[in-house]
Amino acid sequence: MTDFVDVPGVGNPARRALADNGYPDLESLHGADYQSVLALHGVGKRGLERLQAALVERGLSMSGKIPAPQPRKNEWSIGHTGVQDADIKTHAGSDADLDEYLSTLEGRRVKHAEILLDIFRRATGDTPRLWGPSMIGYGQAHYKYATGREGDTFRVGFSPRKAKLSLYGIQESPRWEQLRDKLGKHTTGASCVYVNKPEDIDLAVLEQLISESWEAGPQSC
Numbered sequence: 001m002t003d004f005v006d007v008p009g010v011g012n013p014a015r016r017a018l019a020d021n022g023y024p025d026l027e028s029l030h031g032a033d034y035q036s037v038l039a040l041h042g043v044g045k046r047g048l049e050r051l052q053a054a055l056v057e058r059g060l061s062m063s064g065k066i067p068a069p070q071p072r073k074n075e076w077s078i079g080h081t082g083v084q085d086a087d088i089k090t091h092a093g094s095d096a097d098l099d100e101y102l103s104t105l106e107g108r109r110v111k112h113a114e115i116l117l118d119i120f121r122r123a124t125g126d127t128p129r130l131w132g133p134s135m136i137g138y139g140q141a142h143y144k145y146a147t148g149r150e151g152d153t154f155r156v157g158f159s160p161r162k163a164k165l166s167l168y169g170i171q172e173s174p175r176w177e178q179l180r181d182k183l184g185k186h187t188t189g190a191s192c193v194y195v196n197k198p199e200d201i202d203l204a205v206l207e208q209l210i211s212e213s214w215e216a217g218p219q220s221c
Contacts, residue, residue: 001024001025001026001027001028002025002026002027002054002058003025003026004018004019004025004026004051006026007026007050007051007054008050008148008149009046009047009050009145009148009149010047010050010051011044011047013042013043014042014043014044014047014048016042017040017041017042017043018037018040018043021040023037026051026054026055026058027055027058027060029051029055029060029062030055030060030061030062031061031062031063032062032063033062033063033064034048034052034062034063034064034065034066034067035064035065036064037062046148047148049067049069049070050148052066052069053069075143075144077141077142078139078140078141078142078155078217079140079141079142080092080140080142080152081142081152082152083142083150083151083152084150084151084152088151089132090131090132090135090151090153091131091132091152092129092130092131092137092140092152092154093129093130093131094129094130097129097130098128098129098130098136101130101133101134101136105160108197109160109161109162112160112165112197112198113136113160115198115203116136116158116160116165116198117136119203119206119207119210120136120138120156120157120158120210122207123156123207123210123211123214124138124139124155124156124210124211124214126138126139128157129154131153131154131157134159134160134161135154135157135158135159135166135168136157136158136159136160137153137154137155137156137157137168138154138155138156138157138214139154139155139156139214140152140153140154140155141153141154141155141217154168154169155169155213155214155217156168156169156170156172156210156213156214157169164194164195164196165194165195165196165197165198166192166193166194167192167193167194167195167206168191168192169191169192169210169213170193170206170209170210170213171188171191171192171193171213172213172216172217173208173209173212173213173216174212174216175209175212176209179205179208179209182202182205183201183202183205183206183209184200184201184202184205185200185201186200186201
């Protein structure tokens with residue numbers, strides 16, 4: 001059985017309402033009348049749409065009049081809103097938090113962090129903040145995914161982790177596809193670029209990508 005908490009974007013009010021009305025898990029909604037469930041206090045249209053989609057993925061479905069799902073996209077905007085899901089614990093720290101984290105770096109990562117702090121400062125003109133335990137971010141942006149999940153994060157940044165340096169946000173450059181081959185040795189993930197050390201890449205190209213990403217701002221997708 002699938003717990004409602006495992007379906008992204010279904011909030012606590014909906015989970016409580018469903019449980020109180022005899023629906024302890026996702027599969028228990030199979031065959032239930034869609035409009036009757038929607039009428040329950042605490043169950044919203046978008047949350048129920050996500051539950052129906054999760055049922056369909058499992059070869060199941062609610063019954064009755066089921067509206068067609070509404071197309072949605074991820075949305076991004078510049079700035080801090082303070083609106084985010086309760087389980088998101090990553091926030092911008094203070095100057096003291098950043099200084100404390102930098103003091104824990106060891107070996108080559110000390111110099112690597114100094115290099116990247118200087119490059120990001122020049123490219124953004126902004127003040128760095130520690131986000132979570134090890135991400136150094138610049139600026140703030142708000143995201144709202146198509147699933148309904150939302151929160152605040154930084155616009156560009158990096159993390160001098162032991163295994164690899166993580167570079168965040170530079171793929172937002174309008175010329176990413178054009179400049180990526182000039183950047184040097186790197187790999188990419190869903191939202192970041194990984195490099196082993198600054199010596200492996202062209203730092204002038206990196207600064208250009210940061211600057212262009214900063215100017216372009218976060219993009220909806």
